[in-house]
Amino acid sequence: MNFFDSSVKRAASRRGHRLAAGMIALALAFPVVAAEYIAIPGGAYQSVLPTADTPLDVIIKPMSMRAEPVTNAEFLAFVRSHPQWRRDKVAGVFAESRYLDHWMGDQSISDAQARQPIVKVSWFAAQAYCESEDARLPSWHEWEYVAAADETHRDARNDPAWRNRILGWYSKTSNGDPEWVGGAPNAYGVRDLHGLVWEWVDDFNALFVSADNRNQGDPDLLKFCGAGALSMQDRDNYAVLMRIAMLSSLKGADVTGNVGFRCVRPDQETTP
Structure with missing residues (x-):
């Protein structure tokens, strides 16, 4: 701690401004460091x-994603x-009453x-935070694209060992506080996409689980018929079904003890 910081804290205490002194101490204890964003090709x-427009093949534009939640x-x-x-x-x-x-x-x-990682934060608050960093929440497909990587491969979804590891975490009951961020980076250099918390995505309210496949023609929603849709493409990826x-x-104002978020920034060269 430098001389200036010590002097400010003493002055605040002498004036009896305990709240001011506490806020100064907090700022010193938890310094804000610029977030690390990883370039994703x-x-x-x-x-x-x-989706209604994209049955299977998805094109992801270059972006930058926060390295950690x-x-x-x-x-x-x-x-x-x-x-x-x-x-x-x-x-x-x-935000509902349990917010923070x-x-x-x-x-x-x-x-x-x-x-x-922050949890008990609503979608609205998460989006507002990302906007403060000139960013936004990732779409489901952007998140899925980066989260498909393991430590060495950008798409490890066909690796049974990797899938079992992911499923093992998803099947655990969420009790207590989450661990600290800072897990092993995946092939892109992004950490903690699995094994720590679930994460908000921008289009979460379009991930619609329908038991009635007569609703499949609605163009406003991403619709699939539970296990039926996954059986057409990836019936073994039960962990993804759980997340969806x-x-x-x-709902946008909901909060839970196991949902956090991270932000993305579109590649400036490809943004109109």
Whole structure:
């Protein structure tokens, strides 16, 4: 800690501004570091989830994706600079009552939470955070494209060992706080797409699970008939079905203890 930081803290304490001193200490304890974005080359691949316009083959444009999920410390810095997203001020239409209720206070977290991925955050809040970084939430297909990679291959979906490892995590009950971010990078250099938390995607409300295949003609939704659609393409990828079912069950203001997010930035050269 430098002389200036020490002096400010002493002055705040002498004036009896305990809140000010606490906020200064928090800022020093959890310094905000510029987020690392990884360049993701574009490409074509076969999605397990067809859309009305894209039955199987999907083209992903080049983009940059956050290397890690957004952490509690990063989201804390965001709500301090955007107070409308504090849990004591956020509008109910944008976040339900459990929003950020795992934090110690409206603007405080524990040391242990600093490097944990943010959870109990609504889709609206996640999107607002990404916009503060000149980014957005990834689409389902963008997330799926990058998440198909293991540590050495950009598409490991045909590797039974990798699929079993992913399924093993998805099948576990989510109890307690998540682990810290910082897992092994995949072939793109992106970490923690699996094994830590589920993640919001931009078009989560279009991941529609329908038991009635007569609804398949609706052009406004991504529709598939449960296991039937997966059986046409990738019936062994049950972990993906679990994620789609989870996201499709949520509303934009919902929060859960196991859903976080990360952001993407479109490649500027390919953006109109």
